[in-house]
Amino acid sequence: MFSSSTSKAQCKPSLVIVGNGMATGRLLDEIITRSPKRYTITVIGEEAQGSYNRILLSTVLAKETHYENIIQKTPQWYQDNDITFISSTRVTDIDRSTKTLTTETYHNDNFSDISRAQLQYDELVLAVGSRAATIPAKNQNIEGIFSFRNIRDTQNIQSFSKNHKNAVVIGGGLLGLEAAYGLASTGVTVTLIHRNKWLLNRQLDLVAGDMLKKVMAEKNITFVLGEEVVRFDQLMNANNKASLSGIELTSGEYRKADIAIIATGITPNSELGDCCGLEVDKAIVVNDYMQTSDKHISALGECCQHKKSTFGLVDPIWKQCESLAIRLTSLHLQKFKNAPVATKLKVSGVQLFSAGIVESSEKTQTFTLCDNNARVYRKLIIENNIIVGIVLFGDVSSGMDYFELMQNKTPVKMHMPELLLGAEYMLDEKIETENKVA
DSSP states (O other), rough: OOOOOOOHHHTTTTEEEEEHHHHHHHHHHHHHHHHHTEEEEEEEEESSSOOOGGHHHHHHHHSSSGGGGGSSSOOHHHHTTTTEEEEEEEEEETTTTTTTEEEEOOOOSSSSSSEEEEESSEEEEEEEEEEEEEOOOOOOOOEEEEEOSSSSHHHHHHHHSOOEEEEEOOOOSSHHHHHHHHHHHOOOEEEEEEESSTTTTTTHHHHHHHHOOOOOHHTTTTESSSSOOOEEEEOOTSSSSSEEEEEEESSSSSSEEEEEOOOOOOEEHHHHHTTTTTTTSSSSEEOSSBOSSSTTEEEOOOEEEEETEEEEEHHHHHHHHHHHHHHHHHHSSOOOOOOOOEEEEEEEEEEEEEEEEEEEETTTTEEEEEETTEEEEEEEEEEETEEEEEEEESTTTTHHHHHHHTTTTTTGGGGGGGGOOGGGGGGGHHHHHHHHHH
């Protein structure tokens, strides 16, 4: 299935990228910007589509847009940029001694027609992303239970929900909230189950989480918090196939459901690295330049681990792409630094912002502003006279100003609570001047 290269192309080293998610799309942009003719580039992706924006899958599920509208790089784009794009294909083996990949290409939807091939590389990038985390609930191998990670998942959920209108979404993080919103927008009755006591508990505190719950309840979503699913129940349908009929919770409560979406987090896809002998911990281990334990193999995005950290947010992954592109295309190096980032989200039309810690302690002081009618909440956590935590709900216009003060460790305590009213009431220049005087 691979065409022979021209003699001119053979003079260039080959760069093969395994995985075709958002990280690969960004890496290609970074490489093309710096040195578009440096490599003969091949991209191998398991999905049929080009690179697309997974963040917008909830809008596809909600039927607010079509999946074609979230594709960022079409097959034509790869052709226009002299990049070979091999779709519907997965890499099954890496032979590091010969720098050879073994691939399987699927020619139909039920994976019964498969062709195998081999491909050589000079430089290899593993950008294979992650998969949905599993839960320990019993009886999961029945019809009606889905993950929500890609276009195929979204299309399967849409198709199934045409005739099934009672759904549970398991997980109160961003992915679970997006799935719940997408289903509820199409008229499906949705119950969201989350093991913690409030939504987005990693990004929000209890007050902001409760405000978000009230907003989402207006979308006809109900909530069961502080509970987990321990068992899926089933019944036999007309085709004598097991189909979801309900769930049992840790409390023993039983709820009817004919659709379930598991969205409890992600697990890095590190198996390819593991099988070929790369250093793997929670994910594929990389150094400051996104290089694995093999100098000719790099990794980035959700499948990699840098200094014990794994990744799911866009900002650090974009910095990884920049660092890797610089190393691959130039003589100098730029370290990837996993600096703290602010979390900026939009859920059910509401803007959210958080950075640092979200819960107070005996060592901190907390300043809050809450307007339930306007649905505005601001919380600044101060320790040793500097901001160490930010939680904003509704009005996030001052978020980056607060974040800059936190990053710069600017003393702010003497300017509270005025600063809580918004950055426009206490400009950085005024803070800096008064701190110098003090």
